[in-house]
Amino acid sequence: MKSDIRVCSAWREAHDRPVYTLDDACPDCGASAKNAVPAPFSPEDPNGEYRRALKRRHRQ
Ligand SMILES: [Zn+2]
Numbered sequence: 001m002k003s004d005i006r007v008c009s010a011w012r013e014a015h016d017r018p019v020y021t022l023d024d025a026c027p028d029c030g031a032s033a034k035n036a037v038p039a040p041f042s043p044e045d046p047n048g049e050y051r052r053a054l055k056r057r058h059r060q
Contacts, residue, residue, distance in 0.1 A: 004022060004035075005020055005021075005022065005035075005036045005054075006020065006021050006022065006023070006024070006033035006034060006035055006036055007019065007020050007021070007033060007034060007035075007036035008020075008021070008026035008028065008029065008031055008033055009026075009031050009032050009033060009034045010026070010029060010031035011026070014026070014028070014029040014031065015028065015029070018036070020036060020054050021033050021054075027057070
């Protein structure tokens, strides 16, 4: 299954860590989001701590 996870293109400058989103823009700083492949954390990872973090973020 192909995911459409994106990551803030400016996270290295704007954030302490990669900011993932499903949108075209970063929800935190508004910079454009780029495809997160290759990702430092695989969103397919069954143990994916990051996926749960992303879900929490979108639930707000
Ligand atoms: Zn950002």
